[in-house]
Amino acid sequence: MIGITSYGAYIPRLRLNRSAIYQSMGWFAPATIAIAQGERSMCNWDEDSITMAVAAARDCIQGRDKNTIEGVYMASTTMPFADRQNSGIVSTALNLREDILTADFTASQKIGSTALISALESVKSKERNNILVTAADKRETRSADFYEMWFGDGAASLMAGDTDVIAEYKGSYSVSCDFVDHYRGSGQKFDYVWEERWQRDEGYGKIIPKTIKGLMEKLDITMDDVDKLVYPCFFKRDHKAIAKQLGAAPEKLVDNMHEKCGETGAAHCILMLVAALEQAKPGDGIIMAGFGQGCNALYFKVTENIKNLAPRQGFQGSIENKLTTDNYLKFLKFRDLIKTEMGIRAEASTQTAMTTLWRKRKMILGLVGGRCDSCGTAQFPKTKVCVNPDCGAVNSQKDYEFADINAKIKTFTSDFLAVSIDPPHKYGMVQFEHGGRMMADFTDCEADDLKVGLPMQMVFRLRGKDKQRGFVNYFWKAMPVPGAAKEMERISYMNRVAIVTGAGGGLGRVYALDLAKSGVSVVVNDFGSAADGSVPNNSERGSSTPAQTVVDEITNAGGSAIANYDNVASVKGGENIVKMAVERFGRLDILVNNAGILRDKSFLKQDAQTWNPVLDVHLNGSFNVTRPAFKIMKDQKFGRIVMTTSAAGLYGNFGQTNYSAAKLGIVGMMNTLKLEGAKYDIMVNTIAPIAASRLTRDIMPPELFEKSKPEFVSPMVLYLCSDDCKETGQIFNAGLGFFNRAAILTGNGLQIGDPQNPPTPEMIHANFDKINNMDNAQEITDATSAVLSLLEPPSEKKEADTKNSSASALNPAAIFNNMLAAFNKEAAKDVDVIFQFNVKGPKGGNWIVEVKKRECDIKEGDSSKPDCTLTISDDNFVKLFTGAMTSMQAFTSGKLSLDGDIMKSQLIEKLFNLNS
Numbered sequence: 001m002i003g004i005t006s007y008g009a010y011i012p013r014l015r016l017n018r019s020a021i022y023q024s025m026g027w028f029a030p031a032t033i034a035i036a037q038g039e040r041s042m043c044n045w046d047e048d049s050i051t052m053a054v055a056a057a058r059d060c061i062q063g064r065d066k067n068t069i070e071g072v073y074m075a076s077t078t079m080p081f082a083d084r085q086n087s088g089i090v091s092t093a094l095n096l097r098e099d100i101l102t103a104d105f106t107a108s109q110k111i112g113s114t115a116l117i118s119a120l121e122s123v124k125s126k127e128r129n130n131i132l133v134t135a136a137d138k139r140e141t142r143s144a145d146f147y148e149m150w151f152g153d154g155a156a157s158l159m160a161g162d163t164d165v166i167a168e169y170k171g172s173y174s175v176s177c178d179f180v181d182h183y184r185g186s187g188q189k190f191d192y193v194w195e196e197r198w199q200r201d202e203g204y205g206k207i208i209p210k211t212i213k214g215l216m217e218k219l220d221i222t223m224d225d226v227d228k229l230v231y232p233c234f235f236k237r238d239h240k241a242i243a244k245q246l247g248a249a250p251e252k253l254v255d256n257m258h259e260k261c262g263e264t265g266a267a268h269c270i271l272m273l274v275a276a277l278e279q280a281k282p283g284d285g286i287i288m289a290g291f292g293q294g295c296n297a298l299y300f301k302v303t304e305n306i307k308n309l310a311p312r313q314g315f316q317g318s319i320e321n322k323l324t325t326d327n328y329l330k331f332l333k334f335r336d337l338i339k340t341e342m343g344i345r346a347e348a349s350t351q352t353a354m355t356t357l358w359r360k361r362k363m364i365l366g367l368v369g370g371r372c373d374s375c376g377t378a379q380f381p382k383t384k385v386c387v388n389p390d391c392g393a394v395n396s397q398k399d400y401e402f403a404d405i406n407a408k409i410k411t412f413t414s415d416f417l418a419v420s421i422d423p424p425h426k427y428g429m430v431q432f433e434h435g436g437r438m439m440a441d442f443t444d445c446e447a448d449d450l451k452v453g454l455p456m457q458m459v460f461r462l463r464g465k466d467k468q469r470g471f472v473n474y475f476w477k478a479m480p481v482p483g484a485a486k487e488m489e490r491i492s493y494m495n496r497v498a499i500v501t502g503a504g505g506g507l508g509r510v511y512a513l514d515l516a517k518s519g520v521s522v523v524v525n526d527f528g529s530a531a532d533g534s535v536p537n538n539s540e541r542g543s544s545t546p547a548q549t550v551v552d553e554i555t556n557a558g559g560s561a562i563a564n565y566d567n568v569a570s571v572k573g574g575e576n577i578v579k580m581a582v583e584r585f586g587r588l589d590i591l592v593n594n595a596g597i598l599r600d601k602s603f604l605k606q607d608a609q610t611w612n613p614v615l616d617v618h619l620n621g622s623f624n625v626t627r628p629a630f631k632i633m634k635d636q637k638f639g640r641i642v643m644t645t646s647a648a649g650l651y652g653n654f655g656q657t658n659y660s661a662a663k664l665g666i667v668g669m670m671n672t673l674k675l676e677g678a679k680y681d682i683m684v685n686t687i688a689p690i691a692a693s694r695l696t697r698d699i700m701p702p703e704l705f706e707k708s709k710p711e712f713v714s715p716m717v718l719y720l721c722s723d724d725c726k727e728t729g730q731i732f733n734a735g736l737g738f739f740n741r742a743a744i745l746t747g748n749g750l751q752i753g754d755p756q757n758p759p760t761p762e763m764i765h766a767n768f769d770k771i772n773n774m775d776n777a778q779e780i781t782d783a784t785s786a787v788l789s790l791l792e793p794p795s796e797k798k799e800a801d802t803k804n805s806s807a808s809a810l811n812p813a814a815i816f817n818n819m820l821a822a823f824n825k826e827a828a829k830d831v832d833v834i835f836q837f838n839v840k841g842p843k844g845g846n847w848i849v850e851v852k853k854r855e856c857d858i859k860e861g862d863s864s865k866p867d868c869t870l871t872i873s874d875d876n877f878v879k880l881f882t883g884a885m886t887s888m889q890a891f892t893s894g895k896l897s898l899d900g901d902i903m904k905s906q907l908i909e910k911l912f913n914l915n916s
Helices: 018-025 030-035 049-060 086-093 111-124 146-150 196-219 236-245 265-279 304-308 314-320 328-334 354-359 361-366 484-489 506-517 545-556 571-585 608-636 647-651 657-680 702-707 714-720 761-766 768-772 783-791 796-808 812-817 874-880 887-892 902-911
Strands: 003-010 014-017 039-041 071-075 101-105 130-137 154-161 167-176 228-230 285-291 294-302 323-325 368-372 397-401 407-415 425-432 437-441 455-466 471-480 497-500 521-525 561-564 590-592 639-644 682-690 731-735 738-742 832-840 845-852 855-860 868-873 896-901
Touching: 003 049, 003 265, 003 314, 014 018, 018 030, 018 146, 018 328, 030 146, 039 146, 049 071, 049 086, 049 130, 049 154, 049 455, 049 471, 071 086, 071 111, 086 101, 086 361, 101 111, 111 130, 111 154, 111 167, 111 265, 111 285, 111 294, 130 265, 154 265, 167 196, 196 236, 196 285, 196 294, 228 265, 265 285, 265 314, 354 361, 361 368, 361 471, 407 902, 437 455, 437 471, 455 484, 497 506, 497 571, 506 521, 506 545, 506 590, 506 714, 521 545, 521 571, 545 561, 561 571, 571 608, 590 608, 608 639, 608 657, 608 682, 639 657, 639 714, 647 657, 647 682, 657 682, 682 714, 714 731, 761 768, 812 832, 812 845, 812 874, 832 874, 832 902, 868 874, 868 902, 874 887, 896 902
Parallel strands: 014 323, 071 101, 071 130, 228 285, 407 896, 497 521, 497 590, 521 561, 590 639, 639 682, 682 731, 832 868
Antiparallel strands: 003 154, 003 167, 014 039, 130 154, 167 294, 285 294, 368 397, 407 425, 407 455, 425 437, 455 471, 731 738, 832 845, 845 855, 868 896
């Protein structure tokens, strides 16, 4: 059996919204509005037919032994070289064997199908067993042309072989005729096009049906034997009319892809075939036709092997990985259709030394480095001596391919001064898995996407062009793995275990569901009582239904959860909940104290039956579960605890003295736990939710109740449960998608009297406005600080003494303590950066400085995701932050070491008045 054994596709990430063309040029060519729907694919400035062909071919050979490939056929009408074999460049970039056949197919839009037939017939003759066919086109048009909208850039690749065939080749039929609907003369950049009606009526409308009918007659098949019909045609209506003429039902016709990417020239029939194969099932019959100065038609029968094909990007993956732009001028510049000033920096010689290119072809075109046989160290480029200082072996390195090795950003920068068609020029150091690193240009990314640790993949791209000599230089660049930037931003909860109390409904249910979706194993606790805490017939146990229903929701969705029915109001109940988490999941990382009941009455109507149960569930219940949980978290040196307060507890609410007292008591519990848990990485915070639940149904206005959803509160709770959360002892209001922080503030006040003259009520009355003044009020973090603030209230003299003392105590700790005073808010208008300072020496330490939205936060410790890490000695740090030395001077002299986005370090002088 011979046929297709693999497939691959590549559509450039960039897409141009066709409406942008019309908006810019519609005044000149108003008729283009008729086809200004959807988007067309567009090459980045460093892409052409060869780079796209390489990308599609790499996708095609996923999961295959490329040493079995015996030929490479490249089909394109936009080959970069007229007299240098383009398929040979593709073969070298793929690092294939040199004893293979390479051939270029060109000069017709049907050439992709011609190359495929040639490959299949070669395999059929047993001359070769595996031939890679790759087709790509990047066709140019004049601006404001219909074809500018019809065309798109792209590539597709197929493997023809006789082993593991996924689509058996049954035969082909060809019609060759010099039908000229367009042409491009030698040396011309743009096609000359005849009228569209001629193309539609005499070209597509007659030649394609004639060829497909000829194929069916030759193979003695009918349209009943065809499940998918593939052929290109610009015109949507005519595309459908051809299928109707052939007797094919509309559902058999594969879309012409106008709205998705446009027509990709010589690659298009193969690209459409790849799209068809992605949706095909064993037994499907597929006819593919390629059109251009005649037509080729091929018939395939899909086999069971298609189920075993290794995962790949394919057409669907390429289409989904996109960045759509309305920047029509960028499109024109990328295609060199407008001339811009590139500056004298662009005047450097671009001539390529052919001798060097030949001798280092594997390194330059194939990204082949070395791997030491003695110690296993990988390195790029390959050298005679191993770079491992503990090895140093000579001539020990074997070829090692880096093109398919995963990499991560080690350092990066965005350079606005370097020559770039798409400024800023982005580049940096990438570290490969299993060893090896290199300085690389970054492509297909925005400056804001770049982060230390961002997963990257290597792609074959243009390095530059020698326009004077017509030579194109290629090399490998680093590109973010699709979706990796968002994945890095995603908070990870993997392998964490959580308890959520009161999780049988309302907020608790949503917390449990969302935690489980994030990979957390959840103990869903709910006593199963009524909203007031009562249970039927005064039994000791409530209903198991609420908790079990939530657990079923989680497990049915593929999550991990177990139900618990203990009552948090008892010490034993709290211990049992924690014990279940540890016994079932082996650990406990997260606790959300959410359980609650309501027994509302005005104060004079409160009694023990309304007061005690509410405090038992809310306040005592939080204590009963938190105490055993806190012990486990302390031992493992990690924990996240979320308490639940309410607006009633923070601000009061008529008829809820019991509930308010309990809820503010929880805040007091948090304030002390934050201190006791700090050095064990136990973060304790409190949420004040506003959401629709059975507890709030009777007290919230009906219209507000309908607008309130627990889903708008849950994100804050999930963040407070995460490893990324470094806040502790904070209170957050959350509801209706609105979030803010609540805090207890202490005014500066006034000191009255002295030990010999105690203050009197009259003195209090006379100074009450100053005592009551909350201007410049501050948060106080603990009781000791509160007492000290009373013993030593601020005064002008003491503030001056403090400033003078800080200025004279020139050490890193003192500078960080006073750094906020030197912070320039206006300079931080659009700044979002985290600096990690690692200060070495006897007076050193580690500090985090975070600047965001004109606010600055400074604290000791290590950031998990710093943008820029600065390592410096304690004495040089003092010089840097007193203005005696600039960050650039420190860096260039070797006194300052930078990691991450090194350009961000230059913000320091702007953000802080260093000599203040």
